[in-house]
Amino acid sequence: MDHEGSEVRPSNFIRNIIDDDLDSGKHTQVHTRFPPEPNGFLHIGHAKAICLNFGIAQDYSGKCNLRFDDTNPEKEDIDYVHSIQADVEWLGFHWDGDVKYSSNYFDQLHQYAIELIKKGLAYVCFLNGEETREYRGTLKEPGKNSPYRDTSVEENLALFEKMRLGEFKEGECALRAKIDMASPFMCMRDPVIYRIRFAEHHQTGDKWCIYPMYDFTHCISDAIENITHSLCSLEFQDNRRVYDWILDHLDDFNKPNRTRQYEFSRLNLEYTLMSKRKLNDLVERNIVDGWDDPRMPTIAALRRRGYTPASVREFCKRIGVTKMDNLVEVGMLNACIREDLNENAPRAMAVLNPIKVVIENYPEGEVETLSAPAHPSHEHLGKRELPFGRELYIDAADFREEANKKYKRLVLDKEVRLRNAYVIKAERCDKDEDGNVTTIYCTYDPETLGKNPSDGRKVKGVIHWVEASNAKPAEFRLYDSLFTDANPAAAESIDDIINPESLVVAHGVVEPSLVKAEAEKAYQFEREGYFCADNKDSSADNLVFNLTVGLRDTFAG
Known part of the structure; x- marks a missing residue:
């Protein structure tokens, strides 16, 4: 089935998934989102994600949210929020409704964490960072359970409340999901879902001293906003297992038509860093x-x-x-x-490495105004005025005292056309003590103004120039x-x-x-x-x- 806008861009595996979901009735409207973390400036790799998410929403007459996944107040800043909004708009897109923030959902996220604790699926762990890494195991060896993993539901609820009230130090403990310490996927080995941070947040101020982790927040924010297709780059492929586990175990989101994540390759561009x-x-x-x-x-x-x-x-x-x-x-x-x-x-003319030209047969003190097109193919863009006088600047690379026939620029005793102006002939030149040319003396033919000289003379070379008295450095x-x-x-x-x-x-x-x-x-x-x-x-x-x-x-x- 062809959906509205599907012909606008070439098909790809994501569009095929969307087409199938619409055909099956799983979704009746496409709803995507662009979810940057406000901790830096966007780069061209993000531009790919912006164009994908907003472009798909446009092509399917759907919606696309701009949501800031703002879970780390220590690295985030409101200036990044503003710059990201400006970048999205500069690219020609606009989001559906108001700008959204994951921090808008902090109260709900807190309640979902409590739900997992009540189900025996989350616990407060007091292992320090080094111990946590040791218990996690390696890619070749399974992890082992934290000694705090079997703490009772009642005690975990009390400990989590103490975390919220600021009764523990930063790093003293964290709330972890109880998944599988023997999983072949490291991200599934009881990941941290809440940690303590005594940091003011650019949206919520000092209301919270516990902040949800990105993996916990991201999937729930998508689900709250009824995102149909959560599009992420491939480095989040393993994280999808955590996202699915979280949503599978929360009553509000364990349903057939909930948010699903699909991964695509990130942009890697030659001679460029994206990290x-x-x-x-x-x-x-x-x-x-x-x-x-x-x-x-x-x-x-x-x-x-x-x-x-x-x-x-x-x-x-x-x-x-x-x-x-x-x-x-x-x-x-x-x-x-x-x-x-x-x-x-x-179009315009600029001389990057100027050398002076004196047209000896041009009247001294006189400057005329020539006309040149603003664009050679678009008359509607109008014309621009070019001053022309006895003294000009041309680029030093456009002059040689001697040259072979392949050289199409100014040579002593040879002619060249000045762009949108006259034909000139180089007669002689001055040099400094190091032998560098400082001034070129030329004559011009006043009958050769424009592209069609009246004498029918064919001049192969055309060079750019700027009149000296009106030139701007x-x-x-x-x-x-x-x-x-x-x-x-x-x-x-x-x-x-x-x-x-x-x-x-x-x-x-x-x-x-x-x-x-x-x-x-x-x-x-x-x-x-x-x-x-x-x-x-x-x-x-x-x-x-x-x-x-x-x-x-x-x-x-």
């Missing part, structure tokens, strides 16, 4: 300039670098949804942003991969694979229209690449442009 811990290490050691450093894989960094929501969504669509772990080529992501910007980014941050290894997660030492050329700063000039460049909005700097004004450091008085993506791929490795 929050490792990313945090890069920030803490100042290897990068914060979580939004454009070399980071965070959504905040992608925005700062000029990536578009449409390009990220397209990338997530192309990589698909499977259960197979693989390393996605970074070229696929670059292709998505490049295709988007090629179609939509306005700018800083250009040229970004490359942060790592030289395509799989940095497998490296023994991150320090050994840091790319020393991951950020190269150039100082040049841009056309005056770019004084009004909007932060995060990418432009194609003709013949250079796609750049956007930095959302932190750039201003009309101090222009700073970040490289979004080159016109073609080059990799550090």
Whole structure:
């Protein structure tokens, strides 16, 4: 059966499950959720989960919640809550109803813990951390029961109440589920479901000094919200056993159409780390300039670098949804942003490594205004004005005193066309004491303005330029991969694979229209690449442009 929206994206195993559940009548409406922990910034791996959960809800005319699984107040912060909401909205999605928090359910979670205690399925354990690890066993050896495992229901209820009242120290005891210490799955060996933390919570303040563990909270929160399909990445596959055990033993949720979890492969991208811990290490050691450093894989960094929501969504669509772990080529992501910007980014001219050109037969003191399209294929985007005068800047790489026929730029005694302007001919040049060219003297043909010269002269080379008296100085941050290894997660030492050329700063000039460049909005700097004004450091008085993506791929490795 074809369901509404099913043709929008290629099918996958999750969509097949949803189709079967709708066909069988198990569910009549799809309800998903995106459940981040507010303990850091989202990265492009989370973008895949966002696009999957919200995309499925859209395609099936269902609902998708944004819920913060906020069970660890020591590592969480309201600033992360706000940044995550902004990231979801930037990607083009909106959640159903109000933002939700697992902390909204702390009273209910507490009662469900009491229910397990009353059923003899949870107990307060006083083993310390080292003892708990020792009792848990290993992958090859089963664990052994805690000496507190057979404490009576009445005593466990009293002890848990003392935990709630703050009568025990942090780490002195914890509430554990009574499952199976001989299970081949470590997560099933009597996992902790409540621990003591004397920490203020960003939503509940100091109401609680005991906090539920993630595995206990996550599945119950899904069930409370009537989530039909709980979509998680593969590292939570074993945890599903804990989730199912908990819901199987709670009266409110032991029913055929309750929440079920399905796992998909996480995103692994070349030259990129996805571990929050490792990313945090890069920030803490100042290897990068914060979580939004454009070399980071965070959504905040992608925005700062000029990536578009449409390009990220397209990338997530192309990589698909499977259960197979693989390393996605970074070229696929670059292709998505490049295709988007090629179609939509306005054009401008910037000279990153300027060298002066003097047009000797152009009138001194005169500056004329030329017209150039904002985009070569979209007339509706209008035109921009370009000052043109006797003195210009071109890129130093666009001039040689001598060159073979394959070189299509400016050469002494040869002609080249200035983009959207005239044909010029290089006559001579000045050099400094080290032999570096400082000034190129040219002549221009006033009859060659535009793309169709009146004399029919064919000039193969076209170079970009900026008129000197109106040029605006700018800083250009040229970004490359942060790592030289395509799989940095497998490296023994991150320090050994840091790319020393991951950020190269150039100082040049841009056309005056770019004084009004909007932060995060990418432009194609003709013949250079796609750049956007930095959302932190750039201003009309101090222009700073970040490289979004080159016109073609080059990799550090």
